[in-house]
Amino acid sequence: MTEVVKSRTDNRTAIVEAAAALLREGGPGAVTTRGVAERAGVQAPAIYRLFGDKDGLLEAVAEHVMATFVAGKVAGMAAATAAHVDPLDDLRESWRRQIDFGLANPAVFRLLSDPDRVLDSAAARIGREVLQTRVHRLAAAGRLRVPEPHAVDVIQAAGVGTVQLLLATPPERRDQALGDSMLEAVLGRILSDAPPTAPAGPRATAVALRAVAPQLTALSDPERRLLIEWLDRITETPA
Template structure:
């Protein structure tokens, strides 16, 4: 039984790898059942049995490519935290990697830009949690002037929009400074420079303390809950 599972897993991996190669080389139209079967060394019915249809195969390919990228992002985030890298530098580096990934993998990016696919993608959800971690580090450093969820939404939306815009623009007309300009615009909206100047001072302090609230062990659960409620009110975070 174990050999059967191993063979099935190996066959599935071979098919996904073959489809990923074709997708990268020629886009979704290049991922034909015949082409994948020939490259993977399997019969066409095997593809239908494992993936249902071409759309199912493309989703599996997109998930695999994104999973590999997200694993690298997670490792980079952990390393940055361990080395106490400036959270803003870490966020900028992550932004650049995200834009580069989208431009280097247009077919995968377009597949996962579909809201329904993105919501069903474990890798996409993990990627968002990594972004939340990076934004949380900014909040804990007292750098945010907006609630953490709002900052995450702005950065995510800006990233998707930047890649979509660049992919829709002919290469000769692409603005190489667009990605940097976009993240600068978003950071200008969500960040405050220390020391904070009124009226952002109380909000930035509230956001920073809100990020640290779960670690305030001297408070009871009820006290922490009440503190979080107050801080959310000061920072303007929806409750």
Template sequence: MNRIDTRAAIVDAAASLLRESGPAAVTTRGVAERAGVQAPTIYRLFGDKDGLLEAVAEHVMAAFVAAKAGEVEAATAADVDPLDDLRASWLRQIEFGLTNPAVFRLLSDPERVAGSPAAGRGRQILAARVHRLAAAGRLRVPEPHAVALIQAAGVGAIQTLLATPREQRDPTLGETLMDAVLARILTDTPTGVPDGPVATAVALRALAPDLDALSDSERRLLIEWLDRITAAG
């Protein structure tokens, strides 16, 4: 095997062990045996066990994020209601965290998240879903604030559920938290007509970068005004 194939085989082997038995099972010897390589190869490619675990977490998360990106494109092309799309994505995120607790815990470390391309791409995809809501006139808060609220609530829900014995978990916790966040960020009118000046500003802010009738400087000025309105609201 070449270097790329060897690295992929090691990551796949470690990912299987991590999924089956958790981080403690990801030993150099165990991974080497499953991947069919010598232990020194792992040290040469990943440095140590922590380096290997980070690579595995990134690999699993990247695959999940790639699927989410495809979902956004499909939902946009099919004109799926942006709120329905966001709800479905939220539930899939909760399920991913509960199904991959070791990966979730690794990527819940703020330092790891800051340097994770997959986590950054995941945030971009969430921002795209929120942007669709804003463009539809459904958002009453600035898009970055909505993204932060959704992300914080999602991480909190997964952490709480993972910390609770499986038989004692509240199966409605995720949806209940989602409803609470939506009540905070959405307008009261489901018609797509912005409800009040702030919601109107948020909707126009979502569309402002595409207003070709304005010059670049005019668009920048308009965005500055709209950001000021939404921040004051």
């Protein structure tokens, strides 16, 4: 039984790595059952047994490529939290890594940006959860003037658009400052105007309190729900 399980695991790894190589070399169209089977040294039926269809295989490849990247982001986030790194500096560094990842892995980036795929993509979901955690740190520090979900959406939309434009531009003509310029534009929209050491305005204060409201054990469950409802009303009202 152990040998069977090991063989299945080995086959899965070989198939995913073969498909990832074909994806890098020729895009999704290059990831054919025959091509993957030949490169992985397996029979084609093994691909269907393990992944169901081509979409299942492509999702596994996206997760495989994202795994190391996300692991690094999570490790960096833990280190940043432990070392009390400013959450804004942490977000800036994460943004640059995300842009670099998209440019280095264009085929995987396009898979993760496909509207028909992203809703059911575990890889895309994990990446968004990492961003949500970083934005939450900003909110808890009183740095946001918009609700957390809106901030996450704005950052993600700007990041996807930036990478798409850069990928559509010949490397020698790419604006190397575009990524930083886009991020600064986004930060101007979502951040409180107050510096970190200054008192935050009412909206930023409400966003910060909303970030920690679920953990306020001094309040009963109904009281917490009411407080969250009030804070959501404040943060979602146009400034």
